[in-house]
Amino acid sequence: MGYLEIFxxxxxxxxxxxxxxxxxNDLRLELIQCAFEHQYKxxxxxxxxxxxFKVKPDDIKExxxxxxxxxxxxxxxxxxxxxxxxxxxxIISVPPEEIVVYFTTxxxxxxxxxxxxxxxxxxxxxxSNAKILECIGEIDKEDRFVFLTPDLEHTKTxxxxxxxxxxxxxxxxxxxxxxxxxxxxxxxxxxxxxYDVDGMLRFIDESMDVHLFGPPFAYKDVxxxxxxxxxxxxxxxxxxxxxxxxxxxxxxxxIPRQELESMITEVYGVNxxxxxxxxxxxxIFSWLLECCEKEKHVPPWMHVSTRKExxxxxxxxxxxxxxxxxxxxxxSPIITSYPAFITTGDIGAxxxxxxENCKCGRIGxxxxxxxxxxxxxxCALRELEKMQSEVLVVFSExx
Amino acid sequence: xxxxxxxxxCMEVESEKKIFRNKFGEVEVxxxxxxxxxxxxxxxxxxxxxxxxxxxPVRKIAESVGRAxxxxxxxxxxxxxxxxxxxxxxxxLSPEMVSLSIDIIADTFTEDxxxxxxxxxxxxxxxxxKFKPSKAGKSKAFGKNIIINxxxxxxxxxxxxxxxxxxxxxxxxxxSKPDSSEPxxxxxxxxxxxxxxxxxxxxxxxxxxxxxxxxxxxxxxxxFGKRGENDAVIVYGSKQTINTxxxxxxxxxxxIGYPPRTSIIVIGKGKLNRNNIEDLxxxxxxxVCMYDQKACxxxxxxxxxxxxxxxxxxxxxxxAQKINKLNKKYPVGELTDDAKAKVNERKRTYIAxxxxxxxxxxxSEGGVIIFDRNKTTERPITYRTVQIIPIESLDEFFELIKxxxxxxxxxxxxxxxxxxxxxxxxxxxxxxxSRITRPGSMYRFPLSIHHDGKRNYEGLIRWIDLI
Numbered sequence: 001m002g003y004l005e006i007f008x009x010x011x012x013x014x015x016x017x018x019x020x021x022x023x024x025n026d027l028r029l030e031l032i033q034c035a036f037e038h039q040y041k042x043x044x045x046x047x048x049x050x051x052x053f054k055v056k057p058d059d060i061k062e063x064x065x066x067x068x069x070x071x072x073x074x075x076x077x078x079x080x081x082x083x084x085x086x087x088x089x090x091i092i093s094v095p096p097e098e099i100v101v102y103f104t105t106x107x108x109x110x111x112x113x114x115x116x117x118x119x120x121x122x123x124x125x126x127x128s129n130a131k132i133l134e135c136i137g138e139i140d141k142e143d144r145f146v147f148l149t150p151d152l153e154h155t156k157t158x159x160x161x162x163x164x165x166x167x168x169x170x171x172x173x174x175x176x177x178x179x180x181x182x183x184x185x186x187x188x189x190x191x192x193x194x195y196d197v198d199g200m201l202r203f204i205d206e207s208m209d210v211h212l213f214g215p216p217f218a219y220k221d222v223x224x225x226x227x228x229x230x231x232x233x234x235x236x237x238x239x240x241x242x243x244x245x246x247x248x249x250x251x252x253x254x255i256p257r258q259e260l261e262s263m264i265t266e267v268y269g270v271n272x273x274x275x276x277x278x279x280x281x282x283x284i285f286s287w288l289l290e291c292c293e294k295e296k297h298v299p300p301w302m303h304v305s306t307r308k309e310x311x312x313x314x315x316x317x318x319x320x321x322x323x324x325x326x327x328x329x330x331x332s333p334i335i336t337s338y339p340a341f342i343t344t345g346d347i348g349a350x351x352x353x354x355x356e357n358c359k360c361g362r363i364g365x366x367x368x369x370x371x372x373x374x375x376x377x378x379c380a381l382r383e384l385e386k387m388q389s390e391v392l393v394v395f396s397e398x399x
Numbered sequence: 400x401x402x403x404x405x406x407x408x409c410m411e412v413e414s415e416k417k418i419f420r421n422k423f424g425e426v427e428v429x430x431x432x433x434x435x436x437x438x439x440x441x442x443x444x445x446x447x448x449x450x451x452x453x454x455x456p457v458r459k460i461a462e463s464v465g466r467a468x469x470x471x472x473x474x475x476x477x478x479x480x481x482x483x484x485x486x487x488x489x490x491x492l493s494p495e496m497v498s499l500s501i502d503i504i505a506d507t508f509t510e511d512x513x514x515x516x517x518x519x520x521x522x523x524x525x526x527x528x529k530f531k532p533s534k535a536g537k538s539k540a541f542g543k544n545i546i547i548n549x550x551x552x553x554x555x556x557x558x559x560x561x562x563x564x565x566x567x568x569x570x571x572x573x574x575s576k577p578d579s580s581e582p583x584x585x586x587x588x589x590x591x592x593x594x595x596x597x598x599x600x601x602x603x604x605x606x607x608x609x610x611x612x613x614x615x616x617x618x619x620x621x622x623f624g625k626r627g628e629n630d631a632v633i634v635y636g637s638k639q640t641i642n643t644x645x646x647x648x649x650x651x652x653x654x655i656g657y658p659p660r661t662s663i664i665v666i667g668k669g670k671l672n673r674n675n676i677e678d679l680x681x682x683x684x685x686x687v688c689m690y691d692q693k694a695c696x697x698x699x700x701x702x703x704x705x706x707x708x709x710x711x712x713x714x715x716x717x718x719a720q721k722i723n724k725l726n727k728k729y730p731v732g733e734l735t736d737d738a739k740a741k742v743n744e745r746k747r748t749y750i751a752x753x754x755x756x757x758x759x760x761x762x763s764e765g766g767v768i769i770f771d772r773n774k775t776t777e778r779p780i781t782y783r784t785v786q787i788i789p790i791e792s793l794d795e796f797f798e799l800i801k802x803x804x805x806x807x808x809x810x811x812x813x814x815x816x817x818x819x820x821x822x823x824x825x826x827x828x829x830x831x832x833s834r835i836t837r838p839g840s841m842y843r844f845p846l847s848i849h850h851d852g853k854r855n856y857e858g859l860i861r862w863i864d865l866i
Contacts, residue, residue, distance in 0.1 A: 045751075045754055045755065048754045049750070052753075052754070072747070072751060073747045075748040075777070076747070076751045079748065079752065079773060079775050080755070082773075083773065090755060309739040309740070309743055316743060325736060326736075327740045327743070343744065344744075345740055345743075347740065373738075373740035
């Protein structure tokens, strides 16, 4: 598909987050127009879905028209995943024989969703996540990483596999990557997991620039162990702490972000502006990483916006104003195997608009996750704390 | 309209204005500056005023409270007018629905109903006044000194009144913390009692604050943490709120939590016939539309058996038409952006399923009816969004409800006589189920029913036997 050359060109750019706004948005529009046309033409289900909302590729003429593209819900993927591959085949937009892998996400509700991937979409996805890590995470090829997680053989969670693959693609050498990454959670002979804090400290001591990666609760766990030993790492200017995955499964132990950040600074020697959270967009297997200004940047090959309802429920083409609550919608034109035009029901806001610059100097929109849309009976769902979905990726073979 | 957002008889309090606004209007609520000193003074004062309450015969209390409720049934009564003006703004329910809700409160909390409830709970209300013959010789019942009610959000008018009335009837002083989004109904109900018997109302306090905000940790530590053996804390709210407050409550005092529940309807094929459809859809529509489906007893999913004269799909269409019709009498209220987002997400999910031939979505001004061939267990989202699931047999129904069997509360059962006993017996084995009734009666029930399967006064009454 010719339009994907635009993505390749963007990847070759030394920093696609700094290309001029107009140029970036023109490229974004062209990519999405073409991706929409591809999905419309090659996916009968999606074509009928668009027909229901009376939208066709010719209608997407200008940048503002992007919000007219019909969005599929995350719940729909969950539902069809529950009924086996027979239904999933109906949402595939490439010849079925091209599907090489199904990714499964656990999501926040515990119900799994499956997503079909062809090889090319997979490669583009990995390159995209690696470029985000390189440009927003500001890492170097010689940097080393401490994962506060189990190793790849002992976990299927996407946040671990995804981050590792991003690092591997960025470094460009499998062997080197293996040497440059340390996994802190080990498994003993009885199958019990434990934090190998001594091993972690040795790895850090031996290294110049080491970054950390893991879910917030793992930072808290290891920090508490270090505090108990009366140990803390010296402050390093370049050291970064990357976080993703939220407090899933450990909600009871959740502490405010500010408190966690103070703990990370004190115990791991990471400057506050180097503590970077990532927002996982589980349905498109991407993450939006924070810059030093704590803003989560959307790359020019993706469209993320927040939407408002019109009076007619079902129409969410109206954009929410900057900083105003809205339903998060994301479109990923680099996935060709299924229509990656998704809404999850999560509420968030754009903190920088498509035509704006972040204080960090990067261009384009930044997103803030605010909450799950509420249960009107005021149940636990009203809670305002951030609960990102954990991406549980299972590399199931195509059957 | 300007209203007070607290009830604090005989006490001065500093306050500020808070504006509530929606399509039904604007309300300026005077919100108190709730401090540890204020709650301490209020509770200490209640400890003194309770003497009057203890001396009042229980029938006198019921009579006064019943009169307060009856006054609210009068559309010319100033406090009724105040509720009709303000509740649509704070609850997001339509004025018509609010008016019906007030009528239900007035009809439910009558003197007769309260006395009947006390008979059902205690055997004889007068055990609260004096030692009376009992199977244990002579016995007397003592209510808690102070009951602290915490009302979670939800916008369902009624539960606040239940909490206040239940406490007063057992001669407990009642301190209520309303949800900060709806502070008005408990305040106005206390004002209605004060209109009838001001001294009785001195045993009532309503004070809002933002629960869980560290700014109010001193307030919460005092209200929940300093309660004694003869006090009780009752929380009507989310599981998270219940657990959070439970941890704060002094171990010596009584703690009761009422979490949110889910309710459903089951319709057997024998009842899906042309003679019954008009009446059945009306009754189901009323249960769905009442309180915009936000109550624990509102049906969220309807299981309909296949093989009847009317198919589950035809039933779905008929129900959608009925809800649309009912919407003219009791219009749906205002949907918040969050609520719209949830309804939207559900609707788009099922529009996609319609394309796959797995569902049908019937939209109307009054709600969204989803006929789901996939029989998916989805989390209820309320706001008159109903999922209709066809079932092949009664046994299949029990398989389908497994994922949320621990949260079920009310079951609307419309099956033939033969199946009725089987269903009742099977449903009774689910621990969370506390009420089985006919569709149309899910939203209206006698005051004497058990609350979530428990006696209303379980843990709140202490008995002394004279032998």
